[in-house]
Amino acid sequence: MSTFSPILPKNINEFVQNQGQGVKGLADIDIKTLPNQYIQPPENRFNMDQITADHSQKMSIPIIDMSNQDDATMEDLICDAAEKWGFLQIVNHGVGVEELEDLKRAAYRFFELGVEEKAKYLEKNSGTVNVKYGTSFAPNFETVLEWKDYLSLLFVSEEDALTYWPIACRDEVLNYVKGTENLLRRLFKILLKGLNIHEIDKEKELLLMGSKRINLNCYPKCPNPELTYGVSSHSDVITLTILLQDEVGGLYVRKLDDEKTWIHVPPIKGALVINIGDSLQILSNGKYKSIEHLVIANGNNNRVSIPIFVMPSSNHVIAPFQEIIDKGDKPMYKGVLYSNYLKHFYGKPHDGKATIEFATISS
Template identity: 60%
Template sequence: MAPSLSTISNSNTWDVKHFVVNEGHGVKGLADMGIQTLPKQYIQPVEERIDTSKVVAEEQSIPVIDLSNWNDPKVGKMICNAAEKWGFFQIVNHGIPMEVFEDIKDATHKFFGLTAEEKRKYSKEHSRTNNVRLGTSFTPQAEKALEWKDYLSLFYVSDEEAAALWPSACRDEALQFMRKTELVIKRLMESLMKGLNVKVVDEDRESLLMGSKRINLNYYPKCPKPELTVGVGRHSDVSTLTILLQDNIGGLYVRKLGCDTWLPVPPISGALVINIGDALQILSNGRYKSIEHRVIANGSNNRVSVPIFVNPKPNDVIGPIQEVLESGEKAMYKKVLYSDYVKHFFGKAHDGKDTVDFAKI
């Protein structure tokens, strides 16, 4: 029997976390009941909520880079400059058709529109593989306050595995989005390596930079009291690069490098948001910056976003690339097994950029 709204409001008498996490209803299950108050499990500490006094106007947001002429040296310099000074940028005129974006956004809504029973097949307890995982919040077992988000995480191994194990509601669209971004990812990585005087030539180097990929379908339901919670807490990604597709709702905020100011990342039709991950910060010995970012909850609309995380392979060892240190530059980071770094990240709640300290010398 579904709980009543009054029971949910008085969540001392009903286990919200069990309903959302263990039974697989997710935050969407709460939102679909039409709740008017926020369950206490989602009320974030004041310091973790967006302080509007520290948010600047959209006009001061991250760079937007036009990729219509890849061969122009100025484009490569703009990419590297953005990676050094901002850690985030948007790209336009990248050659990926708009219908690819619309298809994956529609597929995200379609998957999260399935019944809880159907979606539960992909939860940690029921999924046929660790490479396919339905989740909610970030790390519920480690969080003092939950985040207002559900997600489906798909680790890419092969088209064959995807055909067998990824949900049919979104499989083809997710694979298409990944394929269509391949060339853009490779060109971005080439530009970034050129800025470090590093050549991407052999298989080992390619593996280190982009040996594995994970695509997430993120769903942020309409929230009854968005000012009291977050969609995603403060963090930086563990990837080398993250390629993010936003819908037109908005809600992503980036911390400006070197200060406590937050910048909105306004949705731009046809654009992709690119950000540097911890792995590339480590590989570049701190030259390129992974930056804290967060997502606010929305009180008016359901929102979706689709990031592709481009990573080293789990068994790769990350540390400053040798060519970066050849000028005599001192290494800032030790060598770390990438899977150990990722395990450390997912073993705790979001905590800004504290994860990267795991690799500092």
């Protein structure tokens, strides 16, 4: 009795990137060995011994209940998490559990489309720069690719979304973007209050959340997960990320006061993961921290996650809030045009926290 042995495409990059098959295309033909393009050198691979086995409150990402609108203790917990962890999970946040489940189903539905349909949204084929289907992070600059496909949707307007976003996931993603609007305003109000800034005018709102990009991320089952990353270590460059992850798990966060320790962020039904980005670290003059995180590939299951990257408009300058400097704090960061910061981030592979050095004032 013969055993089926899938044949790898002769040109992996052509198959995965140019044809739009993605790494899901490799998983779908049930490859048994990871292609060389995805194999990290031994010194860069994730060391499972660095994962904390301590599940106590002191070694877990804070989980915060937002059900009480006027709870000062809850607000303090959010600001404390932003300062000491850079990550938190929130529950009872106002977005319905069924809406979140619909969103996850929509993400799976998009990635189950045939390659011809998905390829319509490749950068070379897409009808708009606001919609892009792709793979890895920055294939033109990476020496080792990441085991991930994605659909990236820049929210410009509801009309633009209805015109250009894929029908397979459009309505669910649009509902989610609209449904998180009040939550975002509430979070920023709390976080700025923690900086003793009590008024968010129109200009500050544009600086904090002038633009939003929604990604549907797909991490297919991987034949050798120990040799690669779904996403290698990085910090987000935005102000705030709202992340919905499915039940598979795989997100790990570096502990702020112990760089050798990584902590798993467990999936919790109905919860959203919130993390601070570089832009908010800069705006807060270092009080709030953007933290390195990564995604481990999974050898048994497909995984999806859906982040909303909330960020300044591209023409904004990110620099410490003037209110902080006026109170006597020495600025840690120089003003940087946000579009330049983005260009710097996307012009290289993921490299931990190195991007923020682009704005750091040398001591």
